[in-house]
Amino acid sequence: MSLLLHSHTVRQLGEIVNGTLMHGYVFHGPAGIGKATAARDLSKRLNCRQGGNDACIICRQIDSGSYPNVIVVRPQDKPSIGIDQIRDLGQMLSLQPYVKSGRRVVIIDEAQAMTREAQNALLKFIEEPPPATLLILISPTLQTLLPTVTSRLGAVYFQPLDETAVAAWLMADRNASSLDSTTAAARSGGRPGLAVTLLGAGGSAVESAVSAAAKLTHGTLFARLVEAARIAAAKEDASAVADALHAAAAENLKNDTMPPAAAGRMMEAAERMKRYLGSNVTPRSALERFVLEVV
């Protein structure tokens, strides 16, 4: 995904790269907008000897997650990031960097999933940062993190992009048709990552995910739980449904058709659902939790 889409954010990142680098940042904004991509791009610019042009071995290793100086922490077997993961990180950071040149980057993806204990443990590195190490937290909002953590980091906000820009980018970068690009861009609410997912899911799959999302959020509790069971039994793509739920909440927020607090809760519940789906929770249970959380 090209960072060129985010002109405002790119300016901020440029200042980060060219100016005095702080020891840590939190990238916040809705899911699927390009926060993790930006963190990876920044890691490349700080470590690549060719300016982060994607072609070299270092850039490719950063993309595949195998470059030793770019450490990514995210929820593993369970939906949360626990204190044990942060302690492991601490052990790694106490060692000399594997590669002496460039800058070691620690990316905490889905930082909002950190438990309170994990965040407190992380605070130690934020207060006494290891040398030549940049910390990047990725989170949908600042509010889901402890104020003691966010107040010590630079905040970079990623806002939804203009839908026509996303559509144009899908056509140019993904070779998608004009109709598919326009539809996916509009459905994504200006989030390029989500637009790519929707594009990949194909027209009919997008329609069924959007329709399932509507059924999960309307009608009686019983009807919504029945829909959750149906999606799971039909083995429909629950992750695409979670994306559609998130997009619907974002659209409601934008159009003022839902109180901001309720839309925020729905987005967070959809994000939790994605995390559950990536862990050992069954799709049915993840869907049911969503329904119960947004009652």
Ligand SMILES: [Zn+2]
């Ligand atoms: Zn490179």
